[in-house]
Amino acid sequence: MKKCFFVITTFISAILLSSLIACNPDDDNITPEPIPTIDTTTVIIDTATTVVIDTTLQHTDTLSNQDTVKHVIIQRVANLTYHKVVPADSLAKYSTQVSVRKLEDDFKWLADNGYTAILPRELLTIDTIKPKTVIITFDDGYYDNYYYMYPLLEKYGLKAEINVIVNWITEERKNGWLTWNECREMSQSGRVEIGSHTFNLHNPTNGGSYILGGVNGVGREVDESDTDYIERITADLQKSKDVIKERVGIEPVSFAYPYGEGNGFINSYISDLFAITFFTNNGKFNPKGDLHLLPRNSVTMKTSLKNILK
Numbered sequence: 001m002k003k004c005f006f007v008i009t010t011f012i013s014a015i016l017l018s019s020l021i022a023c024n025p026d027d028d029n030i031t032p033e034p035i036p037t038i039d040t041t042t043v044i045i046d047t048a049t050t051v052v053i054d055t056t057l058q059h060t061d062t063l064s065n066q067d068t069v070k071h072v073i074i075q076r077v078a079n080l081t082y083h084k085v086v087p088a089d090s091l092a093k094y095s096t097q098v099s100v101r102k103l104e105d106d107f108k109w110l111a112d113n114g115y116t117a118i119l120p121r122e123l124l125t126i127d128t129i130k131p132k133t134v135i136i137t138f139d140d141g142y143y144d145n146y147y148y149m150y151p152l153l154e155k156y157g158l159k160a161e162i163n164v165i166v167n168w169i170t171e172e173r174k175n176g177w178l179t180w181n182e183c184r185e186m187s188q189s190g191r192v193e194i195g196s197h198t199f200n201l202h203n204p205t206n207g208g209s210y211i212l213g214g215v216n217g218v219g220r221e222v223d224e225s226d227t228d229y230i231e232r233i234t235a236d237l238q239k240s241k242d243v244i245k246e247r248v249g250i251e252p253v254s255f256a257y258p259y260g261e262g263n264g265f266i267n268s269y270i271s272d273l274f275a276i277t278f279f280t281n282n283g284k285f286n287p288k289g290d291l292h293l294l295p296r297n298s299v300t301m302k303t304s305l306k307n308i309l310k
């Protein structure tokens, strides 16, 4: 009862007070309080966590300038990385292999769940990254990418990048690698981007395989001088760009580190050569941030895309 009385009294007091204010004859002479400036000129929202992560804003004049308010939504992007596609589940014996059944399941899942795949080079020009955007990359340049994967891109409306070991791509088929004709055809379809995976630094002396305790990919040789190291790596990578441009017609803008091997010394020289570089650490990245050493998520037969993309 007391509570009810208090509410009614408060309500009546509020009405009286507002009518007093409304009737104040000095109203016209009161200098209005300045309207607070907007401190949300730019609101950047990390939609992965739905929290405002940046409200450093240019203050504009007044609330009347709301038309200048710009909402920029940063949608973090995941990269899904594959390598070789094999015809049956039983043949996928290594973590770098998936069966065509698994690949189609993944592509279908992306399409059914409203995901959009963009090419890496689109990161350089695209204004707005839609929610549920992914980048799909295939490393090394296997012929099965053309045979099994490429038709699935068309079927499910997706796009992918193939990072080729340039020296292993030939005009005539050799050892199960793509040919330049196939690279050209896929590139011209608009569904595939050809990126660099070095010209010939993918451990050619070890059949392309990782050397435990040895020099891998863009790693440094024992006792190699700074100058020699820089020259060896940048010459190889520049050659990879030149040959892809010559054979495919489009200069690559992205580079995938073989084995995810790199180091603070050489990374900066590699970043000078490519607008986008991909590493191998898991995670998502901000497509509006620095596009070097971006994380990638390896997809194996056991990987659930739902877990990566949650």
Ligand SMILES: [Zn+2]
Pocket (backbone or CB within 6 Å): 139, 140, 197, 202, 258, 259
């Ligand atoms: Zn590789």
